[in-house]
Amino acid sequence: DQQVKQNSPSLSVQEGRISILNCDYTNSMFDYFLWYKKYPAEGPTFLISISSIKDKNEDGRFTVFLNKSAKHLSLHIVPSQPGDSAVYFCAALPGNNRKLIWGLGTSLAVNP
Amino acid sequence: DGGITQSPKYLFRKEGQNVTLSCEQNLNHDAMYWYRQDPGQGLRLIYYSQIVNDFQKGDIAEGYSVSREKKESFPLTVTSAQKNPTAFYLCASSPIPTGGLNTGELFFGEGSRLTVL
Numbered sequence: 116d117q118q119v120k121q122n123s124p125s126l127s128v129q130e131g132r133i134s135i136l137n138c139d140y141t142n143s144m145f146d147y148f149l150w151y152k153k154y155p156a157e158g159p160t161f162l163i164s165i166s167s168i169k170d171k172n173e174d175g176r177f178t179v180f181l182n183k184s185a186k187h188l189s190l191h192i193v194p195s196q197p198g199d200s201a202v203y204f205c206a207a208l209p210g211n212n213r214k215l216i217w218g219l220g221t222s223l224a225v226n227p
Numbered sequence: 228d229g230g231i232t233q234s235p236k237y238l239f240r241k242e243g244q245n246v247t248l249s250c251e252q253n254l255n256h257d258a259m260y261w262y263r264q265d266p267g268q269g270l271r272l273i274y275y276s277q278i279v280n281d282f283q284k285g286d287i288a289e290g291y292s293v294s295r296e297k298k299e300s301f302p303l304t305v306t307s308a309q310k311n312p313t314a315f316y317l318c319a320s321s322p323i324p325t326g327g328l329n330t331g332e333l334f335f336g337e338g339s340r341l342t343v344l
Binding site (some may be wrong): 149 | 317331332333335336
């Protein structure tokens with residue numbers, strides 16, 4: 116049973132436009148939500164996170180929005196660049212332990 | 228430079244052989260983790276350790292074993308009991324804040340791709 120769901124396996128966007136990656140969750144006890152970026156044959160790298168007490172966190176071109184009532188978060192990348200092409204994983208941290216719960220990932224392709 | 232080093236990056240083994248993947252970190256992190264990634268499966272937790280000489284099973288521990296004799300090192304052995312060992316293996320570490328907030332951020336190595344022939 117997936118507690119963290121990324122329902123779009125892939126997304127294609129034109130360079131310069133906005134990329135929106137979505138993530139839904141079922142457990143209202145998550146404390147933190149994180150986004151990781153992964154290139155093929157490499158380990159994931161941390162991108163941005165948001166506490167469950169916030170509804171927005173911004174870092175340069177990356178913004179994460181959290182809608183607790185809908186149990187939904189999204190990652191916005193604007194403007195999108197070809198180097199953003201990667202798999203993006205959404206992950207959530209429960210308040211009672213330290214094991215991250217991972218989504219299955221969304222593969223983003225930014226076309227020049 | 229501080230980081231996590233996994234070796235080897237690529238490994239081929241015959242069916243029935245045990246194989247050990249190395250993971251070393253110089254970040255002074257207390258917690259270390261092993262994940263497995265298969266196409267379309269995301270990241271699945273194999274084992275994790277929050278302190279030297281202690282470790283816990285993750286979601287898919289069967290057929291794997293670990294040790295944590297030193298803070299810096301967390302090797303993973305893929306035994307012959309693992310039914311489908313061909314995969315991309317990722318090691319990660321994280322600090323455990325004492326009294327502070329745990330934000331869940333993990334630092335990953337480059338991964339090791341194991342292919343069983």
